[in-house]
Amino acid sequence: MITRSSALQLAINNTAAGFEALYSDTAGSENTATGYEALFSNTTGDDNTATGYEVLLSNTTGYANTADAASQIQKVSAQFELSKSAPQMAGND
Numbered sequence: 001m002i003t004r005s006s007a008l009q010l011a012i013n014n015t016a017a018g019f020e021a022l023y024s025d026t027a028g029s030e031n032t033a034t035g036y037e038a039l040f041s042n043t044t045g046d047d048n049t050a051t052g053y054e055v056l057l058s059n060t061t062g063y064a065n066t067a068d069a070a071s072q073i074q075k076v077s078a079q080f081e082l083s084k085s086a087p088q089m090a091g092n093d
Contacts (some may be wrong), residue, residue, distance in 0.1 A: 021050075024060075042062070 014031045016022035021033035023040045030047045033039035038050040040057050045065070050056035054071025059065060 010027040010029075011025050012029045014022055014025060014029065014033075016025075016031075016033045016039075018033065018035045018038055020040055021035060021038045022028075022031060022042060023037065025031065025039070025042050026071055027044045028042050028048070030045050031039060031042060031045065032049045032051075032057055033042075033056075035050070035052045035055060037046060037054045037057055038052065039045075039059060040054070041060050042048060042056070043060050045062045047057060048056060048062065048066045049066045050059075050068070052067075055067050056062075056065060
């Protein structure tokens with residue numbers, strides 16, 4: 001049975017700065033989370049870097065990810081631009 005104190009021994013070399021950054025980490029190591037809820041759901045993922053508000057919020061076991069707030073904004077902007085320029089299909093009435 002893994003207790004909170006033994007889980008802390010499994011999760012090594014992590015750095016968290018920000019409200020609930022790396023909140024769920026139990027065995028992930030070598031992670032850096034900076035910002036409000038950055039890497040919030042990470043449990044066993046290793047070697048991740050998240051910088052900014054809720055960056056990599058849903059990552060649980062992924063490893064070697066790097067993301068920051070600017071890349072998140074660019075991704076959303078790119079998706080919006082794609083949806084604006086996509087051709088509209090005529091329906092069969």
